[in-house]
Amino acid sequence: MADDVARLKVIREKVEAGERLSFDDGLALEASRDILEIGALANLVRERKNGDLGFYNVNTHINPTNVCVYTCDFCAFRADLDEPKAYVMYRDQVVERARQASERGATEIHIVGGLHHKLKLDYYCDVIRWIKEVDPEIHVKAYTAVEVEFFAKITRVSTEEVLKRLIDAGLGSLPGGGAEIFHPEVREKICGAKATTEQWLDVHRTAHRLGLHSNATMLYGHIDGPVHRIDHMVRLRELQDETGGFQTFIPLAFHPDNSEMADIPRPSGMMDLKTMAISRLMLDNFPHIKAYWVMLGLKTAQVALSFGADDIDGTVVHEKIYHEAGAETPQEATVAEIRRLIEEAGRVPIERDTLYREIRREGGRWSAGAKIQTPSLAILNS
Template sequence: MKKDIVVKKVLEGKRLNKEEALSLFEIPIEELGFLAREVRFRLNPDRVVTYVVDRNINYTNVCISGCKFCAYYKPPNSKEGYVLSFEELGKKIEETISLGGYQILLQGGLHPDLPFSFYEDMLRFIKTTFPQVHVHGFSPPEIVFFSKKFGLSITEVLERLIKAGLDSIPGGGAEILSDRVRKFLSPNKATAEEWLNVMEIAHKLGLKTTATMMFGHIETQEEIIEHLLKIRDLQDKTRGFTAFIPWTFQPKNTGLSHLIKAGAAYYLKVLAISRIVLDNVKNLQVSWVTQGPHIAQIALEFGGNDFGSTMIEENVVAAAGVSHRMSEEEIRHHILSAGYIPKRRKMDYTLIE
């Protein structure tokens, strides 16, 4: 395919088909950055880069999924397994609020022994004790797990969680939306179709969600494009995704530690391609947690317009040996020094300041 045809379509704001999107991998990285930046400013004309002050709280690390890429989970009956008490949960939220936090990202493993009432009670506890906190919780694999374990439809699970206090759903557990990849990486977790189905139902019930992609392991370039197109197609139907968040797989301490870690250049390339292909998802988040702050600054010139979360607490990536940390002041400094205007936001990207 002629590169100039694809470039012309991108610059004219025309949508790329699968073949054209795949050909983006052949374009030099500096040109991809230019194209992605053009799309970024078409969707977000101001030089504003947003971020959120929140905390990732893993309410349990016990999980029966056994994903090859996860270094954090513990099997049932492990001496290192835990379930947070509501008192422990409350202390973490109190600290988050004291640091200016607006929301918590609440996720756990697929715990085989907790009743559904535990999750409802946990949400009610958070909402009655901290009514000002936005609960961004339970990724699609957790929702699918609840549905199968408790004999409830996806709609019933979501309706009950919403009633108990759930405000939005994170896009975790997407990895690559290819069942070939998923059968190898996480055979006990939600399929690609199940992940998309949870998101579609959540959007129809009025929940906003994010979407993610973890790449740099066994996927092909074509599977990356298929992932992006599945997100784009669902967004056309529902308009429920507020942002897309791609990051690279971190192999250390996982069952795939023999794989070579994807480098920053490949991260920037895939980030730019994501920005170009996802013409209907307004916000693209850079991953300073996996790439570090300086690559994240460069990523703002490759289509990114959101610096993600302060992540007062983050356990899963840290378990894979990556432990970048930044305060709100540091995030604002890195955004400013990259030539952009930092603004705090809510999950739905409305600005707080």
């Protein structure tokens, strides 16, 4: 106990001075049982970067296919081509989903799916084009680095060429999925067949060089341990030092139901909050940390706004991947409900678009203003 107090005292001094935490500091945070002190430190950093703002957006998810050549142990979403539950969405379905999203005022469509060996890159470009035909203003955040690497493989072109074709189709940014856990001790066991850590990082490096922003994730609470999680964060921090292209980090809580890892219990609420807080402390160069309510639940996401998170994602309609894995959260939360949760947490709710510009609504229409001025941005712009 005395050692824990002493270690946290040194870490607090570094955090208050704005100094970067080391790998060993991260392990000390993982080992500590003082969740309230860790949360308080994360909140200090959170308020230094984003004040009392709590961000959300109005969005819709599209998962174009669940057919996937890979068999990751943690995935309950995938299907083989000949399974009854296998599906592919084509033009009419995508257009209808985009129309519904546009009519309800969504500013973003988030697209991720399986790696279908019978579909060509043209199909994935067309999905974006079909959406843009319905609503040219809606932002398309599409395809994980794992998907982009797979598209490059089946098309026999570089990932840069794939990204350029997707950008030409209307791609606005990349989601952060597929990162799972970077450390080979874990990655090779749970998803060894798909894109390597180096390939995942290189896709995002290339995307940033082409002017795209992206997110990053980490799947925790399965066979991972403290070393694996801190290693993951440090690798992301190093790439962010290099490119500056990441906007948000999203710790994703493992959902075991219906997967090959169904014998592993879900991470506890304490682990959820501790991982959120450590993420905020270690990823000092990430502007935002998101508490993805679909996986955490609305109540835990609300508490996470005091444990380092400044964003709880959006209204989220038609999400399949985590609900297949046993997520018991609703498919959709209303704007009024999200705003109430943020306000109850003592934060100021701000609707943002994918690029963190404030959304203004008038007469059923929306427009994006300038990039939201958080305390950290105000300092940079002064």
